[in-house]
Amino acid sequence: MAWTRRIEAELDTAPETVAEPNALPSLHELLERYLLEVTPRKRGASVESYRIRKLQRHPIAKLRADLVGPSAIAEYRDERLNSVSGETVRQDIVLLSQVYGTARREWQLSLPANPTADVRKPPPAKPRTRRVSDAELNSLLTRAKSLRNPLVEAIIRFALATGMRRGEILRVRYNDVDWHQRTLNIPLTKNGHPRVIPLTQAAMEILQDRRDAESKSELVFPISANAFKLAWQRLRQRAGIADLRFHDFRHEAVSRFFEIGLSLPEVALISGHRDPRQLLRYTHMQAAKVAQKLHQAQRGIGE
Numbered sequence: 001m002a003w004t005r006r007i008e009a010e011l012d013t014a015p016e017t018v019a020e021p022n023a024l025p026s027l028h029e030l031l032e033r034y035l036l037e038v039t040p041r042k043r044g045a046s047v048e049s050y051r052i053r054k055l056q057r058h059p060i061a062k063l064r065a066d067l068v069g070p071s072a073i074a075e076y077r078d079e080r081l082n083s084v085s086g087e088t089v090r091q092d093i094v095l096l097s098q099v100y101g102t103a104r105r106e107w108q109l110s111l112p113a114n115p116t117a118d119v120r121k122p123p124p125a126k127p128r129t130r131r132v133s134d135a136e137l138n139s140l141l142t143r144a145k146s147l148r149n150p151l152v153e154a155i156i157r158f159a160l161a162t163g164m165r166r167g168e169i170l171r172v173r174y175n176d177v178d179w180h181q182r183t184l185n186i187p188l189t190k191n192g193h194p195r196v197i198p199l200t201q202a203a204m205e206i207l208q209d210r211r212d213a214e215s216k217s218e219l220v221f222p223i224s225a226n227a228f229k230l231a232w233q234r235l236r237q238r239a240g241i242a243d244l245r246f247h248d249f250r251h252e253a254v255s256r257f258f259e260i261g262l263s264l265p266e267v268a269l270i271s272g273h274r275d276p277r278q279l280l281r282y283t284h285m286q287a288a289k290v291a292q293k294l295h296q297a298q299r300g301i302g303e
Contacts, residue, residue, distance in 0.1 A: 027062070030100075065109070076092075081122065162184070172220045174211060189272055267279065
């Protein structure tokens with residue numbers, strides 16, 4: 001906070017000057033241009049827009065872009081770490097690096113070296129090991145039946161049956177389903193690589209139930225991302241499971257795929273992971289279930 005107050009004081013007492021025609025923009029202006037020209041092309045545009053607006057409200061954004069050096073970034077990092085997680089600060093620095101890189105390479109602004117290059121970033125967040133227990137799942141599904149929107153229960157079940165991300169699920173169309181081959185085409189994904197996944201019997205039954213119930217929309221789950229987010233938050237609150245994220249259903253599904261005996265390439269086909277190491281970090285198998293599988297296999301060998 002002392003650094004923040006010092007920056008604000010220096011800005012308040014600085015003499016007013018007439019901007020030169022070729023004067024460099026402030027960091028705030030740099031972020032604004034990036035927000036308007038680059039962010040909209042990204043799949044995570046809404047999240048990045050929120051991050052940029054937060055950065056613009058910080059005193060560091062008032063500095064002229066070429067005066068934001070490594071020491072200013074480092075002080076920003078240390079101050080922010082007092083109120084937010086290391087992963088949040090890390091993502092902020094990554095974003096600033098992208099902004100400065102774009103400004104220097106594409107906008108041809110005469111900026112010094114990227115000020116984030118020599119700044120130590122907080123370490124990446126540890127991968128979550130959260131599994132969804134049967135009791136938690138039953139509680140969620142039971143309470144979901146009382147929600148005003150019946151789609152919430154179906155979406156949770158579909159996430160567990162497919163391991164798909166929330167955004168992918170909300171974009172599923174009936175035309176994406178091959179009912180004969182029992183596969184689903186996912187044309188738009190987070191990593192930009194479309195994929196076709198096999199469907200379990202549970203997933204097929206959910207899709208069939210939705211087709212029988214829905215006659216107007218081409219979407220299987222016609223609900224906006226914001227409406228679903230609010231419904232999910234209400235459901236989680238009613239169930240009293242504060243630490244559960246919807247994305248944890250993807251973790252749970254991937255772990256279950258391994259537990260039933262699918263190989264790493266087979267799970268990667270379903271989940272869309274292109275790096276096996278990333279997929280393994282995403283997976284948290286339960287030792288008790290693996291022990292049970294080993295026991296069954298050993299019995300089969302001895303018979």
